[in-house]
């Protein structure tokens with residue numbers, strides 16, 4: 181149900197204590213930027229885990245409208261939801277790939293929702309071939325071949341054996357042959373060239389099938405061959421997939437995450453802050469306590485390491501991250517510029533998601549996919565803020 185919330189962030193009688201603004205236009209702009217880099221190759225969108233936590237229902241229709249024709253999710257249930265959102269947006273002909281392939285008993289569901297399994301094992305291939313015999317026609321499928329990551333994908337020898345067998349892929353209408361880079365985030369890593377070479381040798385065995393190698397990072401490699409289709413995920417959401425200074429990130433920032441200041445207080449030098457008294461003031465210190473914590477996905481590993489921002493000025497986190505609260509040292513801001521009830525930026529234009537990840541010893545992917553259900557999500561499109569209409573606890577009640 182849409183909670184009517186005004187520009188002041190108040191809704192239905194309760195104040196929003198932590199909110200996320202997702203810029204739909206920025207996601208679309210990032211897709212265009214990536215599609216431009218991909219040249220003649222098709223640019224898909226990887227949207228597993230609800231679009232990296234940001235909302236498939238809002239983002240997939242916008243990407244379809246921009247021209248995206250192929251979507252990747254991990255689980256079949258995510259594919260069913262994706263199919264529904266695309267159909268509602270009039271994009272029923274887009275392809276929906278299920279990266280985890282199919283399990284026994286799922287073929288009917290895949291067929292009913294027109295989901296394309298990405299097959300990684302010989303058992304999955306046999307299951308889908310049996311479904312094709314039952315259907316009396318070839319069924320669309322993608323093949324994942326392993327090129328050195330050793331996670332998912334047909335082993336090289338199994339793939340070679342099947343490709344050499346006239347009936348090896350019988351009953352499959354092969355849409356795509358893909359592999360995945362293990363060290364894409366470091367363009368200089370020799371794994372990239374090794375995987376590229378292995379994959380190109382394997383795809384030569386099925387030259388008529390479109391091939392796909394690059395995730396977001398791969399698209400930025402100086403020597404990336406775009407092949408026939410690229411599969412960006414994280415870059416769509418504004419996070420730089422390769423390690424470089426934030427100022428060099430060519431992508432548009434997508435999220436703004438704010439939380440409300442519940443209390444401001446001053447403490448004397450040598451007084452402590454928070455659990456474990458893990459921060460001790462070295463001077464007279466002004467503190468702002470805000471309404472967000474590890475239960476909302478603000479990682480506990482950020483304790484004493486991160487920064488927030490107020491009026492574009494960075495302020496250090498003081499002490500441990502609690503379940504529902506954080507405390508920032510705002511001493512360096514003029515006292516009249518910060519009031520109880522103001523919002524503090526946790527990530528957005530001053531602090532990037534990538535920085536937050538680095539301080540917490542993780543990656544932007546984890547920051548985005550852990551954003552919790554108490555955070556009120558709103559979407560920005562054509563300069564307008566749209567309320568989140570998911571009835572799943574995101575909207576304030």
Ligand SMILES: *Cc1c(COP(=O)(O)O)cnc(C)c1O
Pocket residue numbers: 226228279359360394395396397411412413414415421
């Ligand atoms: C998640 C995933 C992607 C997207 O990766 P990003 O690094 O987010 O661009 C592409 N391909 C496969 C197989 C994936 O699992």
